[in-house]
Structures are given as C-alpha cells and as structure tokens.
Amino acid sequence: MDKGAGSDVLLFGFSAGDSARVAAAVNASGRSFSLGDPSPYAGPALVLAASYDREELRDSRASAYDDRRPWCFCVPAGDRELVAAAAASREGWTLLLPANDRETRKVLAAMTEAAREIAATASPGLLRLDSAFSWKTSELDVSLTGRYLARLVALTGFTLGRTEEDCCALALEEALLNAVEHGNLELDSSLKSADLLAEDPFEAEKARRLKDPAFGGRIVRLSLRADGKEARIVLEDEGRGFDVSSISSAPIEARITGKGYWLIRRFFDAADYNAKGNAVTLVKRGASPLPR
Amino acid sequence: MDIELISKGESLMIVIEGNIDAENGQKLASTLQDAMDMKMGGSVTFDLTGVRSVTSTGIGKFLNFFKFLNGEKRAMCVKGISEQLYRQFMEIHLDRIFPIER
Numbered sequence: 001m002d003k004g005a006g007s008d009v010l011l012f013g014f015s016a017g018d019s020a021r022v023a024a025a026v027n028a029s030g031r032s033f034s035l036g037d038p039s040p041y042a043g044p045a046l047v048l049a050a051s052y053d054r055e056e057l058r059d060s061r062a063s064a065y066d067d068r069r070p071w072c073f074c075v076p077a078g079d080r081e082l083v084a085a086a087a088a089s090r091e092g093w094t095l096l097l098p099a100n101d102r103e104t105r106k107v108l109a110a111m112t113e114a115a116r117e118i119a120a121t122a123s124p125g126l127l128r129l130d131s132a133f134s135w136k137t138s139e140l141d142v143s144l145t146g147r148y149l150a151r152l153v154a155l156t157g158f159t160l161g162r163t164e165e166d167c168c169a170l171a172l173e174e175a176l177l178n179a180v181e182h183g184n185l186e187l188d189s190s191l192k193s194a195d196l197l198a199e200d201p202f203e204a205e206k207a208r209r210l211k212d213p214a215f216g217g218r219i220v221r222l223s224l225r226a227d228g229k230e231a232r233i234v235l236e237d238e239g240r241g242f243d244v245s246s247i248s249s250a251p252i253e254a255r256i257t258g259k260g261y262w263l264i265r266r267f268f269d270a271a272d273y274n275a276k277g278n279a280v281t282l283v284k285r286g287a288s289p290l291p292r
Numbered sequence: 293m294d295i296e297l298i299s300k301g302e303s304l305m306i307v308i309e310g311n312i313d314a315e316n317g318q319k320l321a322s323t324l325q326d327a328m329d330m331k332m333g334g335s336v337t338f339d340l341t342g343v344r345s346v347t348s349t350g351i352g353k354f355l356n357f358f359k360f361l362n363g364e365k366r367a368m369c370v371k372g373i374s375e376q377l378y379r380q381f382m383e384i385h386l387d388r389i390f391p392i393e394r
Contacts, residue, residue: 084309084342141315142313142314142315143311143313143314143315143316144315146313163374163375163376166311166344166345166376167345167376169345170345170347173313173314173347174347174348177314177347177348177349192352200318200321203318259348259351259352259384260348262348262383262384263347263348263380266380266383
C-alpha cells in the first residue's frame with residue numbers, strides 16, 4: 001500500500017473482491033490513484049465499498065476520513081445489498097458503478113474531474129467566498145441547488161459534519177422553495193389539499209405556472225458571502241411578497257403546511273425577511289451545534 | 293429516491309431509500325396513493341433506514357397519509373430513522389401523532 005505523489009483523487013479499498021476489479025479498471029483509465037493509508041491526504045476520496053455490513057462500512061470510513069473531506073462510496077449498481085448497505089450507512093455519497101468495466105472507467109474518469117474541481121474549491125487557502133447566482137424559476141432544481149450551496153458553505157471554513165451539512169442543505173432547499181412557490185409563482189398554501197389526491201390542486205397549478213413565462217420566467221437571485229466565521233445569504237424573488245408577520249417559527253405538528261420556516265431556522269441563526277416579503281437574509285455564525 | 297411497498301398479510305411495509313426532497317415529493321405522494329389503493333386493512337410501517345433528510349413537503353405527505361389511515365382505524369409507525377431525523381421529528385412532536393422508532 002503506497003500513496004502515489006500528485007494523486008488527483010485518493011482511492012481507498014476496504015477489501016478484495018469488487019475493490020480489486022474496480023481498481024484494475026481505474027488503473028486502466030490512465031489516471032493516477034492511490035490505495036492505502038489516506039492520513040497525509042487532504043483531498044477528496046472515492047471509497048470502494050466491498051462490505052455488506054453497515055457498521056463496518058461506517059467504522060472503516062470513520063477511521064480513515066474526517067468529515068471535512070469530500071468523499072463517496074463506490075458500489076456496483078447491480079449489487080442491491082451493497083447499494084443498500086452504503087445508503088443505510090448514512091455516510092457520504094454513494095456512486096453507483098456500472099457492471100461493465102468500460103462504463104466503470106468512464107464513470108470514474110468523470111468522477112475524478114468532479115473531485116478535482118471540489119479539491120480546488122476546498123483548498124485550505126480559500127478564506128472567503130463572495131458569489132452571486134441567479135436562476136430562471138422554471139429551470140431551478142431547488143433540491144440540487146440547496147445541496148450545492150450547502151457544500152460551498154461547508155468549504156469556506158465552517159466545520160460542518162455530514163449531518164450539519166444535510167441540515168444546511170435542507171434549510172436552503174426550503175428557502176429556495178419558498179422563493180419559487182410562494183414568491184415567483186405566487187401560489188397560496190390554501191391550495192394544498194389536506195388529503196392525498198391523485199390530482200393535487202397545488203401541484204397542478206404549480207406545473208401550469210412554471211410553463212407560463214409570466215411566472216416561470218421570473219428570476220430567483222442569491223448572493224452568498226462566507227468567510228468561515230459567518231455565512232450570509234440573501235435570497236430574492238420577483239413575486240409580490242407576503243405578510244411577514246404571518247410567519248411562525250413554531251409549527252403545529254398536525255398541520256400539513258407551515259413547517260418550511262422552522263426548517264430554515266433549525267440551521268440558520270437568523271432568517272429575516274424584508275418589509276415587502278420578497279427577500280430573506282439568512283445568517284449562520286461560526287459553527288454551532290444543532291438543536292438537541 | 294426509491295420506494296418499495298412490501299405487503300405481508302394485511303400489513304404493509306414502505307421502504308424508502310434516499311432523501312425525501314422537494315423534487316421527489318410528488319413521487320412519494322403517488323406511491324402513497326398506490327398504497328391507499330391497495331385496500332389493505334392492516335398497519336403500515338415506514339422503514340426510513342436509508343433516508344438522511346426529509347423536507348417540509350415530505351412531512352406533509354406523511355401527515356396526509358396518516359390522516360387517511362387514521363380514518364380507516366389503521367395504525368402507522370416510522371422506524372429506522374437517523375438520530376438527526378429523530379430529533380427533527382421530535383421537535384414538532386410527530387411522536388404524539390404516530391410512533392417513531394430509531
């Protein structure tokens with residue numbers, strides 16, 4: 001086991017079997033990888049999962065990597081038990097490898113490129129991030145965008161573990177969803193049905209407005225400034241705004257709606273709307289533990 | 293997100309793998325609609341072992357489904373949830389509505 005100099009991505013195998021097959025495919029791809037002790041390595045890691053035991057996966061990962069290093073499990077897509085074990089471990093990301101070695105090489109090569117970009121962004125020299133984003137409402141994927149933004153927050157010096165990063169992503173997803181649904185699409189929560197219906201009136205109207213350029217063509221803007229001590233995110237939509245006094249940070253358990261703002265405040269120290277109600281400023285100071 | 297419905301007699305197990313987010317809320321609703329259409333009379337257990345986060349939309353779907361089951365005098369419970377998700381559910385007292393097991 002040796003660590004090659006100048007590796008782009010650390011490749012770490014738990015055991016033989018699938019790891020050996022995939023490692024051979026990786027070597028054939030012409031990339032520089034390492035197998036073995038990852039301790040001196042600070043970059044992203046691909047972990048070849050070859051154990052069906054959830055605890056073993058988790059323990060092995062925990063002994064080799066800290067929470068701030070981007071990494072993911074690599075598991076053969078056709079192996080349902082291994083895929084389930086990796087997902088159930090609730091650690092990192094899971095990359096499904098095609099059964100075919102040629103396809104595996106292509107996936108790993110693409111993953112290497114992605115990991116290299118993450119490594120560049122995750123450079124220890126990154127002290128401050130000051131970025132602005134804008135999306136057309138009809139093309140904004142709030143879930144993926146929330147995860148991407150949470151990664152950026154984590155990479156700028158916040159000591160977010162995987163759980164906290166999940167919590168951050170969830171809060172950002174809820175804020176983006178509010179900007180889309182109640183902001184730019186001007187949808188009212190009263191449309192949400194109290195029953196599970198095949199034709200949900202809220203979702204039907206949402207789909208209609210997303211296709212309407214008068215609504216779907218509106219822009220969602222976001223600015224993110226983070227320096228490790230504070231992350232400040234301003235999210236603005238082009239809707240008519242809403243009555244900010246109606247916000248409740250303490251949701252009623254049995255009510256179907258009204259839990260988005262609570263999920264935002266679970267992570268952020270402050271979430272303040274402007275008077276019009278079409279822009280929210282989210283602030284996270286330092287790294288504080290999640291509520292217990 | 294993958295959802296699997298596993299029937300055992302009159303009882304139903306719903307196994308969810310992956311995060312329940314805003315983009316797949318409709319898939320969850322559609323699957324729960326399928327579960328309702330199965331016309332079973334027993335309890336329903338959600339296995340969330342493979343779930344790391346649930347959005348407000350997802351919580352709403354669970355509550356909607358509970359309301360349907362409760363109307364039919366059927367029990368619902370959630371099991372296998374992570375520590376983080378457990379705390380999230382406890383904060384809004386979902387355990388007062390249906391049993392939640394880690």
